Amino acid sequence: MSLDEMKRYCQEAIQSFPSIKLIVFTGGECFLLGKDLYEMVSYVHSYGLKSRIISNAFWANSYDAAYNCLKKLKDCGLTEINYSTGDDHQEYIPIQNIKNAVNASLNLEIITCVNIETRNDRNFGVADFISDDEIKKHLSINRGQFRVIAGMWMPFTEEALKQLPHKDKGTYTIQCGRCENLFESVNIMPDGKMIACCGLASKYMKYLHLGSMCSGKVKLLYDKQFNDFLKLWLFVDGPYKILEFIERKKIEVPE
Known part of the structure; x- marks a missing residue:
């Protein structure tokens, strides 16, 4: 940039x-x-x-x-x-x-x-x-x-993921709250793309990519997030409760 x-x-x-x-x-x-x-x-x-x-x-x-x-x-x-x-x-x-x-x-x-x-x-x-x-x-x-x-610290490789403790072992506290960072900032990557959340992990999550600054205005890209049900759900309940819901309902999640 x-x-x-x-x-x-x-x-x-x-x-x-x-x-x-x-x-x-x-x-x-x-x-x-x-x-x-x-x-x-x-x-x-x-x-x-x-x-x-x-x-x-x-x-x-x-x-x-x-x-x-x-x-x-x-x-x-x-x-x-x-x-x-x-x-x-x-x-x-x-x-x-x-x-x-x-x-x-x-x-x-x-x-x-x-x-x-x-x-x-x-x-x-x-x-x-x-x-x-x-x-x-x-x-x-x-x-x-x-x-x-x-x-x-987020794991970015399969090997690093294996080192994470299993939730049933009780060796750490799971954060079950909502995602408070969504809608709180305007995040622009070095390649000119706008993303919904800050942090290294966002780069690897296509779902958090909002679009290119070349193809739309800042406010337009920001405002379109409010038409996305999953982002609203993350903001209200957080990822853990969403995953619990998916598991409880036995919903198949695509790769």
Whole structure:
């Protein structure tokens, strides 16, 4: 997606939905946009909106590198940053990068959140991260500015699916609530397609694809979701209750 396209899509979304308060740059890895990321944060700031970046902090191999990078973004108007880490991330990005980035963003008074992959067989979790003395200190003095959360990590391969515990073993709590994220945001992929929900999994679910920005306006693509019974059902009851209904009624689900 070009810089001009990003600006055009943002402008159209803001004009179509005046209630928008926050623009989020996620991924993949949004820092791969290079200078365009700084330009877009500045562009969002020009509308008086807040901005958030989600990153694995590959660029934070030292405190100075992290500070210099984030200082430029802060000067452009960045208000929030989320860092992602955990077992899979740490195969490529050392946890020290996250610590460098956290130190820098908090010193720059950027609202900071660390999202840690959560699954039963993990080696590294929230408890491991917050046991670090420096992180403990940040949590105690930066209340309201710094959070550490356990994020769900989605399996994308058959092998990863096999590692999930069976519901009958009682080793985890099933989330039975409704899908609260539907209808809450305007999500545009790098290829210009609009999707109904954020997150990596959405890319692999054709049902969540709403159409191309080239073939329709933001509001048109967003509004057509309300003609989709299944999305409304997900929003009201959630996927677990839908699957229970299907099982109870013995409904055959096509591949």
